[in-house]
Amino acid sequence: MIVSVDFYFLNLDFPLLLSTNTKTKPKGIKVHKQFQTNLCETRIRVRLEEASLRECLKTSTKMSMQFSLETTNGDATGSPLDKVIQEIEKQKETYDKLLVEHRELSQENDINLDQAKRFKNHIVSLKMQLQEKEKEEARSQEINEGKMSALQEGESRLKEEIEKVEEELCSTEQLAHQLQQQTQVSAAMPEKRVVFTGNISVGAEASAGTLAGTSCIDMKVRIMYPMEGGTALITFEDEEVAQKIVTVEQHEIHLGECIIRLTAKPVQFMMPSHIEMDTHVCPKRILISGLPRMVNENQSRLMDRLELHFQKKRNGGGEVESIDMLHDSGNVVIAFAEDNVAKGLTDIKHHELDKTYKLRVTPFVNGVITDLQTRVSVSRRTVLLTGIPDITEQENMEDCLQIHFQKGVNGGGEVDAFIYNPLGHRKLAIFEEDSSKKK
Known part of the structure; x- marks a missing residue:
């Protein structure tokens, strides 16, 4: 199967x-x-x-x-x-x-x-x-960059303003320093007593002062004129007489049996027309004013007393280097060895010397001339006589010269002042402002 x-x-x-x-x-x-x-x-x-x-x-x-x-x-x-x-x-x-x-x-x-x-x-x-x-960060960055740019511009403007303010502050400080120096200089001027005597200014002079809104101070002119030997200065009352004498120039003067020949010249001065000066207060010196007028012996004693007074610490003083008297004003200048002594004394201003004299102590001002412009000024009433020989006594020569220039036949006139400086001598003639007419 x-x-x-x-x-x-x-x-x-x-x-x-x-x-x-x-x-x-x-x-x-x-x-x-x-x-x-x-x-x-x-x-x-x-x-x-x-x-x-x-x-x-x-x-x-x-x-x-x-x-x-x-x-x-x-x-x-x-x-x-x-x-x-x-x-x-x-x-x-x-x-x-x-x-x-x-x-x-x-x-x-x-x-x-x-x-x-x-x-x-x-x-x-x-x-x-x-x-x-x-995108948001980019927008935020753009906004921040705009703000940063605005801040930088503001910072630049602020820096410029700060620089301007600093410049203004610097100029203001300089001006304040100058004003302070001027104040100290003004305070350093010796005290002068003044009184209104009834004289007033009228017309253009008064109008000019009013419009300018300023006060004027008249200063007296005192000129030291050194005289050479064998010269004389003669001031006439009449300005025309002086001009005639100068015009003739050569003059013969009979002095006994002698005849002397003189030359008449105008008196010329170099006068300042414009002065600029930088002043500053000296830290070591003081100016003492308010002292009494004394003869030489009393002045030397007063100087010794001042030196002793301002050497004492209890009086605010210190070591004194030098002491000098200004004979034209009668004030005294004291120089100290240290800088801080003068400041303390000038702050007090008023001092008593042996409870007898009240003194005023002010800063001493040093000055440097920065600009000086001069002009030639001629004395209208004064004549300079030169070539005077030394052949007789000083008094005889003075009398002979005055008599000759007082006679009208010689072209002279009334004599207001006369000074004679013989050969071999030195003299200083002091010229002051003419009260009748300005030189």
Whole structure:
């Protein structure tokens, strides 16, 4: 009996249990490394199982053909068929397990793809947020740059204003220093007593002072004129007489049996027309005013008393280097060895000397002439006589000269002042402002 068994159901074409047609991994998405590793291992395992099944099918086919031949010959038993059936059942179980694993892996793959999609969407959202943030930062930076530019411009303006203010402050300080120096110089002037005597200015002179808004101070002119030997100065009451004498120039004077020839010249002075002076207070000297007029002996005693008084510490004094009297004003200048002594004494101003004299102490002013302009001034009523020989006594010569120039026949007139300086002598003639007419 021939048994023919058809194993068509064994001709199984096992498909690839895990599809490899997965989506290409999107750029910028990270797939979990463990998931990739497991997926690769599963694919390899499935392919190995598939190869094993194919080998089993080939073996089963061969065995089937062999069994068919043996059955035809009547020599075979049923045991090989049972083995094949058992093997097929075993492979079916393996296949079912692989299908289950395939479904599980597919589910995991779908989950991972879903997570990847969510991650991608999250990345896109983060990129959009990052772009918005960058735009906001760019706008904020632009605003900040505008503010910074405005602040820098403001800083530049403030620096310019500060420089201007510093320049103004410097000029103000210089002006304040100058005013302080002027104040100190004004305070250093000796005190003078003045009184209104009834004289007033009228006309253009008064109008000029009123319009200018200033007060005028008249200063008396005192000129020291050094006389050479063999000269004389004669001042006439009438200006015209002096001009006639100067015009004639050469004059002959009879002196007993002798005749002397003199030359009459105008008296010329170099007068300052404009003076500029920088003044400053001397830190070591003081000027003492308010002293009584005394003869030479009493003056020397007074100077000694002043030196002793201002040497004492209890009086605010210190070591005295020098003491000098200004004979034209009667004031005294004291110089100290230290700088701070003079300042303390001038701050007190008024001092008592032995409870007898009330003295006024003011700063001593040093001055440097920075600009001096001069002009030639001619005395209109004074004539200079030169070439006078020394041939007689001084009194005789003076009388002879005065008599000669008082006579009208000689072109003379009334003499207001006369001074004669013989040869070999030195004298200083003091010229003051003419009360009737200015020189």
